Amino acid sequence: MKKILVLLFTLVCVVGLVTGCGGGAANENENDNGDVAATEVKIGINYELTGNVASYGESSVKGIMMAFDEINAAGGIDGMKIVPIKVDNKSDPAEATSLATRLMTQEDVVACLGPATSGNYMATIPVAMGNEIPIISASATADEGVTVDKKGNVNEYVFRLCYNDTFQGVTMANFAANNLSAKNAVIIQDKSSDYAEGLAKNFISTFEGTGGTIVVQEGYVAKDKDFNAILTKIKGEEFDVIFLPGYYQEAGLVIKQARDLGITAPVLGADGFDSPVLLELAGADALNDVYFSNHYSSLDKDPKVQDFIAAYTEKYGVEPNAFNALGYDLGNYIADAIKRAGSTDPIAVKDALAGTENFVGVTGSFSMGADHNPVKSIVVIGLKDGVQSTSVKVGPK
Amino acid sequence: MKALTKKNLLILGAILLTFTVVQGLISVGIINKFYEITIAMICINIILAVSLNLVTGFTGQFSLGHAGFMSIGAYFGAVINLQMESTGGFLLGIFAGALAATLVGILIGIPTLRLKGDYLAIATLGMAEIIRVVFLNLDITNGAAGLSGIPRYTNWLWLCFFTVATVLLINNFIKSSYGRACISIREDEIAAESMGINTTKYKVMAFAIGAFFAGIAGALHSSYFYFIRPDIFGFLKSIDILIIVVLGGMGSITGSILAAILLAVLTTYLQAFTAVRMIIYALLLVVIMIFRPQGIMGTKEISDLFKSKKKDERIG
Amino acid sequence: MEQFLQQVVNGISLGSIYALIALGYTMVYGIINLINFAHGDVYMIGAYIGFAAITYAKLGFFPALVITMILCAILGVVIERVAYKPLRNSTRIAVLITAIGVSLLLEYVMMFFVGAEVRSYPKVLSGEVFHLVGVVINIQQIYIVVTAIALMILLQFIVHKTKIGKAMRAVSVDQDAAQLMGIKVDSTISYTFAIGSAFAGAAGVLVGIYYNSIDPLMGIMPGLKAFIAAVFGGIGSIPGAMIGGLSIGIMETLVSGYGNSMYRDAAVFAFLIIILILKPTGLLGKNTREKV
Incomplete structure (x- = not known):
């Protein structure tokens, strides 16, 4: 019985290989025909x-x-x-x-x-x-x-x-320093994402270049749902602005929990924020004083x-x-x-x-x-009650 | 014991033949770049599965942390290879990675291997997660962004060499008195201990050897796939390796090899079914385990099948 | 001090969630010694069932919770009958691989149907926040803690005071002997899965409401943490699961709050390993002496 099963498995294995190769070959032929006629790309x-x-x-x-x-x-x-x-x-x-x-x-x-x-x-x-x-x-x-x-x-x-991350990180650091006159910033970043890591690095160097200080730098990992511990920790610090490089799935929850804990400082982010889900997760009440850089704004009157x-x-x-x-x-x-x-x-x-x-x-x-x-x-979008209310365009370098 | 017995010569011949044939097919182009990747995947998985089989299948120590050792090898290999872009650097990276993994294996093994069964599993899982978190937070590993642009020195020659070396060395280990001691621990730890076997020593030994080869596999992986980051080596990777071992049969080296090949062929084949590939894979996993819980080979090796046939004939 | 109290509150609410999942985990483990990897995914399915019941069937919180618990109980029994029962006499590692297969299956079937995008939960419970001596408490946190404790007491009652509970304890000690005593082992195991899965489903709904975010892979990490909590507290022990869950929640919060949040998971695992080495059966686990 066992031997038969072993044989069967080997057979499946071989058949898989053969059909795999065969399938590939057939595809290649189709491609050749396709190229000759050039009816598809x-x-x-x-x-x-x-x-x-x-x-x-x-x-x-x-x-x-x-x-x-x-x-x-x-x-x-x-x-x-x-x-x-x-x-x-x-x-x-x-x-x-x-x-x-x-x-x-x-x-x-x-x-x-x-x-x-x-x-x-x-x-x-x-x-x-x-x-x-x-x-x-x-x-x-x-x-x-x-x-x-x-x-x-x-x-x-x-x-x-x-x-690239430089452009967005630098833009948001300048926005924090110039438009919001922030001196002290807190960073809460998605430590499991290379995107957030790049943004944080560039934000820090530019923000410190404008004379600002990074008070605390905290991290979380994607799919985290509970941020109360780090938020409680930063609540005890003095700061003007929170920079939150990451994606909407976590950012929405961070903002909601921060506002619930009574943290009212402006929150800055990048294009990872741009999703209707951000509003659903955080709720309209929490999304005040939230700014993020993006490729376009829904306020844009451009018909396109x-x-x-x-x-x-x-x-x-x-x-x-x-x-x-x-x-x-x-x-x-x-x-x-x-x-x-x-x-x-x-x-x-x-x-x-x-x-x-x-x-x-x-x-x-x-x-x-x-x-x-x-x-x-790049466009820096401001949210008021969860709705895009301001947009500032920053030209390319 | 002569080294050049007929059987050994036969094995050597078979290995050389496989190597030459595949190398020939690669240079002619019949095995194109895509199938080459599948072959590399198979070789790396064989090394991982055979080394985990030594720990879990032969010594009976349920480990869910093999990807942790793999990641140590991968990062050592990648960091050294990025500094020294040469075959020398590649080999140095492999051995540094393997030795570092062994060292960590021993350090972790001594305290945790006192645990049994699922408790050991959860402890090894935890250890692998700790290794991953450390890599995520180190500067030299570039955190979550990972290391990119690792030069590819892994080729069929090295893959074949390391795979064969792993299989032969582990096979010989199991056939040695050390290996038999390990198997006796799997069968009955208390009985083994009362026969005078230092169970801790052999468990740590098996664990360290497993870690050594997992380190090699990791270094080969990082050099073949250009890019690594910590989350590749999460606990799902450990589970992937465990699946190969169980599917092949715990305590069967040829089973692990067969299962590694079978799974690689299966995943390659499933790539065409984009939307449902993971569903099919999961279903197959459940169905195979229900109908053949002992795996493809059970605890037998391919050579045993021929032997038992002969015995049957004799009896008949 | 205020900050410390706040962190403890945070830790308790997080820990209650782990405890909720761990209760079902520890029951299933206690009876057939299976690390049921699919448990975390039943929790995920529960969150989606609750979501559907509230959004599409326009049900309130309690009807939705009850429906979720019933459907999850059925799902749990089906999983047990189809995937685990045929393997009753195989090695435990084979059953473990099956459990992983079931887990992947549930995740990817859900991903196929609902997509990978996170969804927000409909608002059915008030999320009112009140202040108590400088500590901010969300009313939902209280719901979660109370539910966890209530379910724990209910489970304790079922296991220690009812006939089925007696059967469960007997099966967990010795399946063969239990069968000889006339206990229906199969149906007892099914009951255990039904109860455990129903609890997982309830946890899914509560977490969905509390965090307001669900996705098809949401069960992986909490499932793992819950298992750690169960091991930590002593596998098979119901108060142990509760204590394990709370300890892990509080530990995570304190490590994040006073140490480095990135080493949170590493600290939990390290602590677990130390506990296991010092007391291999967990905090409240029973010591069994091995006989040859």
Whole structure:
């Protein structure tokens, strides 16, 4: 009996291998036919759909798919239909590397979008450089090691649509010092996120440069729900402002619990705050004196912004967050580049991506800088009773 | 005991043949970059599973902290490799990582291995979490942002070398008197002790050896996948390794190898089912355990299957 | 001093949540010695059932809580019957892997249907805040502490004063002997799962209301912490789970408040290891002498 089972398992194993290989081969043939006719263009979508940061990956993909659906409904890119190939990297960098390789070598994609977080994105950079296929992320904000390598050379095939952490951290530090005349700041950061780490570092150096002091620096990890202990601790300190680098899931709860404990100081954050969930978690009463930097403001009268918000809300039934908007721009941006390249050759697409001038998106118009970071302005949004009430635009460096 | 018995020569030949064939297929391009990653995943998982099997399957000490040792190896390997970008640095990183993991294994093993069963499991889990928190807060490890741009020196040659070395060394350890002492602890600790076996010594020894090879696997991982950060080595990773061991059969080295291959093929195959892959994986896990709780091989090795066949024939 | 009192209040409310989950954990562990990794996920499902009952069926707090407890009890029994019962005679580690499989299954089935995004909970209990000698207390914190204590007393009563409780204790001591005495082992185990899962579901609803945030992976960390709490207090001991939960909650709060919040989890684990080494069966666990 046992032997039979062992044999069965081996058989399953072999069959799996064979069908796996066979499937791959069949796909390649399809690709060849597709290329000849050039009726479709394959774009890889390598995002975190399960695991720790699944909500960011899921949000980004919603935005991307919305853009692709619109483009395909309007006849595609010069008649070519976009075929998104969506894979899930489980929020694991090794899996991201493996999937990027799969997309580039097995599926013959023109470009890969994502992953959403810097670390997972960085894990796919060597794959893109090796296979000479461009990758773009809309939300990998790390300062170092993304578009420029350690030696200071630009990674030719690597692009992003968002600011790096320096720009946002510096902007918010200046905002605290100049607009809020803050002298003493408290930092509560998401210690499990590279994004928050980068923001905190830049905020501290700039804020101290303006003559301010960081009174306390506290940390939490993603998925924490109880922040009362650290909030009680900082309640005993003298400070003018709280800087809260992190994402809305925790930020919403931090703000709510802080206000419940009677901490009324202004709270500053970055684009990780931009989500309708922030309001749901914190409640309208708590969201006063909250400021965060973002790519766009819903107050913006620009029809492009308003149309997007309306269309997104209609399609998915909720208002868009920053990841949705950036994903939407990412979808349009890659389509625009393929159109300008006039070909599905990854190298031509890479050149078109690098040569982007004045791309008009929901999250702002930008030109691609020489270091493959977009040159675009930033908006500092102020919340009153949970609603965006003020917005200050800060130009690119 | 002659080292060059017919059996050993046969094994050596088989290893060399596998190595050459795969190397040939890689250079011709039949095994492309994507399948290469799957192979690397398999090799690293084999090292992890076989070394955990020594602790959990053979010595009977239920450890949920293997990813902690792996992370020590990974960080040592990565930090040294980033300073010395050469094959020398790569090998130095591997051995430094493995030795550091061993040291930590001994330090942790001496107090915790007095615990039994689930208590030991939770203590090792806690220890792995402590290691992870320390890496999360150190400067040299770059905290949550992790270490990126680690040069890739891990290739098929090194993967094959370390995998084979791990399997052979652990196999020989188990067949030695030390190994038999470990197995006797699994079967009955009190009986073993009353036979004069220093159970603490052998438990710590198995734990340290397991940690050593987990460190090697970690260093290979960091060098192959360019990027590491603390949360990769969370308790879910320890559980992934444990799943391979249990699926293969506790106390079967060939079982661990088979299960590592099977799971890698399965996950590669499931990559195509983006939306439901984790659901299918979880279902398969439950179904396999219900229908074959002792794992693929139980406590048998592949070679045992042939032996028992011969015996059957003789009886028949 | 005020700050210290505030931290203790914070710690007690956090600890009560761990205790709520740990109560169910310790029961299940006590009876079949299984680290039921899926317990944390039943807690998550409970939070979603409560969410659905309040949002879509427009139920109030108590009806929603009762429905959640019933549905979670059914879920617990189904899990036990389908996944754990066939493995009754296998190694414990095989059952453990099955439990992990069930846990992953629940997480990802939920993620498939409701998405990975966090959801806020509908407001059904007032979140009023009042001040007591300089200490801020949220009325919901009181609900949680009271519920945890009430459930603990209820469990104590069930286990020590009822027939089914007697059966549970008998099965946990020796399954075979219990069977010989005419106790239906299978149904006793099912009852245990039903009660444990119902409690997990209740904890899910309460946590959802208190923190106002639920997501499909919310059960992993609290599940683990609750297990630690159960081990800490002595596995199988109901007051032990309560004490374990509270101790861990207070310890976490004090480490965050007076030390480095980043080493909070590490401190808890380190303390647990020390406790286990000094007293291997936990604070209130019974010492069993091993016989050859």
